[in-house]
Amino acid sequence: MPFLRRKTRPLARRLADYALTLLLIGAALWALRSWGGFDGTAVRVVDGDSLYIGQKRVRLSGIDAVELHQTCLDPKGRPWPCGKLARNHLRTLLRGARLHCAPVDVDRYGRTVAICRANGKDIGRSMIAAGWAIAFIGAPPSYLHAQRTARKARRGIWHGRFTPPARWRARARALHGSASGTAHSVPPD
Numbered sequence: 117m118p119f120l121r122r123k124t125r126p127l128a129r130r131l132a133d134y135a136l137t138l139l140l141i142g143a144a145l146w147a148l149r150s151w152g153g154f155d156g157t158a159v160r161v162v163d164g165d166s167l168y169i170g171q172k173r174v175r176l177s178g179i180d181a182v183e184l185h186q187t188c189l190d191p192k193g194r195p196w197p198c199g200k201l202a203r204n205h206l207r208t209l210l211r212g213a214r215l216h217c218a219p220v221d222v223d224r225y226g227r228t229v230a231i232c233r234a235n236g237k238d239i240g241r242s243m244i245a246a247g248w249a250i251a252f253i254g255a256p257p258s259y260l261h262a263q264r265t266a267r268k269a270r271r272g273i274w275h276g277r278f279t280p281p282a283r284w285r286a287r288a289r290a291l292h293g294s295a296s297g298t299a300h301s302v303p304p305d
Contacts, residue, residue, distance in 0.1 A: 153216060153217065153218045153219070154169065154172065154216075154217055154219075155214065155215060155216045155217075156169035156170055156172075156215050156217075159210050159215060161203055161206050161207045161210065162184070162203070163181060163183060163184040163199065163202065163203045163206075164181025164182060164183075164184075164199065164202030164203050164205070164206050164243060164248050164249055165179050165180065165181035165206075165240075165243065165249060166227065167206070167210070169215060169217065172228060173225075173226065173227040173228065174217055174227060174228050174229075174230050174232065175223055175225075175227045175228070175229050175230070176229075176230070176231075176232060176239060176240045176243070176249075177220050177221070177229045177230055177231045177240060178231070178240050178251060178252050178254075178255035178256060178259050179240040179243055179244055179249040179250065179251060179252065179255070179259070180249060180250050180251075180252060180280070180281045180282060181199075181202045181206075181243060181248055181249035181250075181281060182198045182199045182202050182248065182249070182273055182278060182281050182284070183199045183281055183284055183285060183288075184199045184200060184202075184203055185199055186198060186199035186278075186279070186281065186284050187199070188273050188276055188277065188278040188279075189276045189277040189278070190275065190276040191275065191276050193276075193277075196276075198248075198272070198273050198278060201248070201272075202243070202248035202249065202272070202273075205243065205246055205248045205272075206239070206243060206248070209234055209237075209239055209242055209243070210234050210239070213234035213235045214234070214235060215232055215233070215234050215239075216232065216233050217230035217231065217232040217233075218230055218231050218232075238258075240255075240259065241256075241258055241259055241262050244259050244262040244263050244266060245262040245265065245266055245271075246266065246271055246272055247266040247267075247269075247270075247271030247272020247273055247274045247275070248272045248273065250263060250273075250280060250281070251263045
């Protein structure tokens with residue numbers, strides 16, 4: 117079998133092919149960035165990391181806020197409603213804001229897990245920076261930095277003692293003998 121030799125294309129044709137390839141890559145990256153994103157203003161906050169945008173259930177990516185019915189302890193050991201205050205803080209962040217969310221996953225409850233921004237500000241990072249949520253392992257470095265800063269400044273849940281939300285949910289499920297829980301006994305993560 118004779119060696120097949122490929123014909124060399126003219127330089128102008130190769131440059132045109134490269135330009136077309138770069139254009140297609142750029143279009144694909146733009147499409148991936150905007151694909152599935154959604155905006156909204158009709159927001160209903162469920163707790164410190166869950167909300168509705170219209171009928172779409174959304175969970176903020178990278179954070180775990182204290183649960184709505186969770187209490188924390190102040191420095192003197194007195195309980196206070198940290199879960200309700202976390203929800204109220206999220207409401208304040210979103211009040212009157214134009215929200216844009218970029219989906220990253222769907223959780224086991226069917227909620228869209230997304231990175232959301234209100235007026236350009238990352239809501240998950242804002243919740244952590246205010247001390248109302250903790251960063252998941254693997255969260256962006258800016259989330260971890262915000263958590264260290266909030267903890268050092270003793271903001272929100274960091275000003276006293278609290279049970280990490282995942283542990284609180286597990287205890288509540290064990291106490292109520294339910295794997296799924298109910299809205300008032302064991303909020304989903």
